Amino acid sequence: MGELTRRRFVGAAAGVAGAAALTSLLPATAAVAAEPAGAAGAWTEERSGNGWPLLEAPETFGVEGSDQKVRLAGGDAAVVLLHVARRFHYEIGELRAGEIHGWTADRRVAQEYESNYLSGTAIAIRPLSYPAGARDGLYPNELVVVRDILAELDGVVSWGGDLTPVKESHFEIAVKPGHPRLKGVARKIEGWRRGPGDEGAGATDAFDPARREKARAFARRSA
Incomplete structure (x- = not known):
C-alpha cells in the first residue's frame, strides 16, 4: 500500500458529513488501514540505534497534567522526553490510557529507530492513531506545535x-549519552519548571510569529 495519508483515508471512508465523528474514529481506522512498515527482527546489539545502552530496569515517570505514566531512561533523557509528552498533552490533545509508550523489553523491531525504545530513549504518543507508514496524521495546527517543540x-x-x-x-533522543547539548536542553527545561513564570509546557504559544519563524528556520537547517 505504501505510505498512507490518515486524514485522506478517513475522509474517504466517512465522507464530509461524518467529520464531527473523526476524533473517535481516527485511531481504529488508521490502525486497520496501516500495513507493517517493515519486517520485524530481533535487535541483537547492546546499544540502541541512537547509541544508548539497553535497559533492564527503566524508571517510571508521570506525565505532568495527566494520569499517564511512562517508563524511560532516567536523567536528562527523561527530562527532555517528558517535556515533549507534556507539551503534546497540553497543546495537541489530552493523553488517555494506553496513548503513551516508552521502554520495552521486546527486542523485535521493524526499523532501527524502534530499537531506541529498548534503551528508554524514545516514546510513542498515540501509536494507533499515527502508525508507522502513515503520513499526514497531524492537522496543520498540530504540526505547528510539533515543529515548535523540535x-x-x-x-x-x-x-x-x-x-x-x-x-x-515516535519521538527519540537524537544524541548520544552525555552530549553537551542534551545536558544544556535538560537544564533549560528544569529552569523553566522551577522559574516563577513556569515557562515550560502549558505556557508556550507555538503560534507566536517569532517562534514560528524560528521553527521554520530550524526545520530548513535540519532538512
Whole structure:
C-alpha cells in the first residue's frame, strides 16, 4: 500500500458529513488501514540505534497534567522526553490510557529507530492513531506545535515524521549519552519548571510569529 495519508483515508471512508465523528474514529481506522512498515527482527546489539545502552530496569515517570505514566531512561533523557509528552498533552490533545509508550523489553523491531525504545530513549504518543507508514496524521495546527517543540529542543529530539519510514507517533533522543547539548536542553527545561513564570509546557504559544519563524528556520537547517 505504501505510505498512507490518515486524514485522506478517513475522509474517504466517512465522507464530509461524518467529520464531527473523526476524533473517535481516527485511531481504529488508521490502525486497520496501516500495513507493517517493515519486517520485524530481533535487535541483537547492546546499544540502541541512537547509541544508548539497553535497559533492564527503566524508571517510571508521570506525565505532568495527566494520569499517564511512562517508563524511560532516567536523567536528562527523561527530562527532555517528558517535556515533549507534556507539551503534546497540553497543546495537541489530552493523553488517555494506553496513548503513551516508552521502554520495552521486546527486542523485535521493524526499523532501527524502534530499537531506541529498548534503551528508554524514545516514546510513542498515540501509536494507533499515527502508525508507522502513515503520513499526514497531524492537522496543520498540530504540526505547528510539533515543529515548535523540535526547534525549542535544538535538535536533541528527532521526530518520526521526519524519518523513513515515517512514524508520526515516535519521538527519540537524537544524541548520544552525555552530549553537551542534551545536558544544556535538560537544564533549560528544569529552569523553566522551577522559574516563577513556569515557562515550560502549558505556557508556550507555538503560534507566536517569532517562534514560528524560528521553527521554520530550524526545520530548513535540519532538512
